[in-house]
Amino acid sequence: MVINMRKTSKAIVRSVRINPDTSKEDANMLAIIEQLERDGFTFKQIVQDAILRSAGHTPELYSRNSGVFILDSIEGMLSKFANEVISTVRGSGGVSKPEIDDGEISPFAQRMAKSFMQRQKNKEDE
Amino acid sequence: MADFVFDFGNARGKYFRPKFNLYDDFRHAIAFLNDGEWRNATARGGIPKGLLKVNGQPVAVGDAARRYVITDRPTGAARYKKEYYGIGLAYALSEAFKKDVANVTLIASHAPGDIAYAEHLRQAALGIWDVECQYGMLTFKVSDVMTFDEPIGGYSHYTLTETGAERKKNPLKGQTTLVVDVGGWTVDIAAIDDGEIDPLSLRSTRAGIIRLTDDFESYLRSTNRSLFQDTGDLDIKRVERALLSGIYKFGNKEIDCANEATSVINALVNDIVGVINKAGGAANYDSVLLTGGGAVIIRNALVEAYQRIDFLYAEENTDLMKYANVFGGAKITSLMRAIGVW
Numbered sequence: 001m002v003i004n005m006r007k008t009s010k011a012i013v014r015s016v017r018i019n020p021d022t023s024k025e026d027a028n029m030l031a032i033i034e035q036l037e038r039d040g041f042t043f044k045q046i047v048q049d050a051i052l053r054s055a056g057h058t059p060e061l062y063s064r065n066s067g068v069f070i071l072d073s074i075e076g077m078l079s080k081f082a083n084e085v086i087s088t089v090r091g092s093g094g095v096s097k098p099e100i101d102d103g104e105i106s107p108f109a110q111r112m113a114k115s116f117m118q119r120q121k122n123k124e125d126e
Numbered sequence: 127m128a129d130f131v132f133d134f135g136n137a138r139g140k141y142f143r144p145k146f147n148l149y150d151d152f153r154h155a156i157a158f159l160n161d162g163e164w165r166n167a168t169a170r171g172g173i174p175k176g177l178l179k180v181n182g183q184p185v186a187v188g189d190a191a192r193r194y195v196i197t198d199r200p201t202g203a204a205r206y207k208k209e210y211y212g213i214g215l216a217y218a219l220s221e222a223f224k225k226d227v228a229n230v231t232l233i234a235s236h237a238p239g240d241i242a243y244a245e246h247l248r249q250a251a252l253g254i255w256d257v258e259c260q261y262g263m264l265t266f267k268v269s270d271v272m273t274f275d276e277p278i279g280g281y282s283h284y285t286l287t288e289t290g291a292e293r294k295k296n297p298l299k300g301q302t303t304l305v306v307d308v309g310g311w312t313v314d315i316a317a318i319d320d321g322e323i324d325p326l327s328l329r330s331t332r333a334g335i336i337r338l339t340d341d342f343e344s345y346l347r348s349t350n351r352s353l354f355q356d357t358g359d360l361d362i363k364r365v366e367r368a369l370l371s372g373i374y375k376f377g378n379k380e381i382d383c384a385n386e387a388t389s390v391i392n393a394l395v396n397d398i399v400g401v402i403n404k405a406g407g408a409a410n411y412d413s414v415l416l417t418g419g420g421a422v423i424i425r426n427a428l429v430e431a432y433q434r435i436d437f438l439y440a441e442e443n444t445d446l447m448k449y450a451n452v453f454g455g456a457k458i459t460s461l462m463r464a465i466g467v468w
Contacts, residue, residue: 106292115323116323116458
């Protein structure tokens with residue numbers, strides 16, 4: 001695991017290079033991170049929780065048992081920092097990368113929608 | 127309002143919360159417990175993972191159900207009852223949200239062959255679900271249910287963005303595509319011509335991964351009798367890894383099972399070739415799009431069987447292929463909302 005650091009005028013950014021192929025500990029750590037991200041935690045929350053716990057600080061905000069508060073916090077963060085958090089969460093999920101579209105529905109999508117509606121109508125007729 | 131996409135497959139249940147990109151799956155196994163079993167299981171305080179009461183009925187779901195006797199294993203549309211589908215759904219909701227949700231919009235998938243029972247599925251899911259589980263007492267109200275065919279989910283995931291728009295540089299634009307969804311109990315197909323779904327092509331065939339893994343396990347046991355003599359059910363993830371690698375890891379021992387794996391995979395591939403031929407044959411399509419968790423296991427053999435066909439995969443990340451249909455369910459929902467129908 002290699003840790004890099006850089007500073008901007010407003011924040012300190014640290015990045016970590018994880019090598020699951022060559023390090024068992026890195027592989028285990030990555031598996032745990034991915035599971036926690038699937039549970040709804042951002043990478044920053046995971047790291048912050050671990051560090052604060054190890055320093056003996058009570059992890060009030062980031063206790064893994066207070067699921068209701070955590071998800072409420074995530075919703076609050078999403079409304080305030082929507083683009084940043086969504087891109088972080090999407091990066092962990094492997095869902096197709098977001099594409100910016102101009103809001104128009106293409107002929108392809110229109111055909112899909114129309115034929116899908118017909119299929120739903122057929123369902124009702126069954 | 128919270129969207130929840132759910133694919134209660136015959137082998138595994140998969141779910142997806144699009145707003146937070148949260149997804150997971152669980153073994154399709156439900157054991158109904160009596161009060162005594164529930165008391166025993168919760169005697170130490172707290173409720174173990176996988177055990178829950180749904181509207182007062184104690185059940186074990188997923189891996190936890192393996193410790194109990196499962197008396198009823200309905201498949202296909204026979205599951206679409208509150209007492210079964212509803213329980214699987216309640217479990218998935220509790221795992222996905224871990225808190226009360228007052229207004230769930232369920233986007234539920236089904237095999238094409240079950241379309242006549244889509245309304246049964248809808249009725250099985252609607253209503254209030256009180257869940258007592260490891261996360262406490264939770265209440266979910268499923269107020270709306272939309273349904274979609276699983277192959278259409280796979281196609282949607284491949285061709286649409288999360289907002290329901292056509293993806294840029296859509297590889298299937300202008301193409302006649304055969305979608306092949308390899309599931310646990312059925313292989314489902316859909317022919318889609320440049321986005322237009324052919325309703326007559328949607329079909330389910332009884333074949334799938336469950337029989338493949340059962341046959342593989344039987345072969346493994348029969349060729350290694352003394353080794354497996356005292357083992358119970360094999361862990362399905364270990365079995366799937368063995369199918370892909372040809373090596374079954376039994377503790378510190380590695381069992382060469384390449385021949386057994388090849389044999390069972392080829393049997394399913396033969397079934398799938400038959401399904402494709404019934405749909406007109408691969409040569410009649412510009413593209414064949416594979417979706418569903420089973421596609422990962424058989425794809426190399428399928429490519430070998432059809433060397434002139436380029437097989438596309440609804441999800442590039444093979445670990446996430448089993449979620450392709452639920453990911454697509456969210457996308458088709460976005461499209462239908464964008465045009466104002468849903």
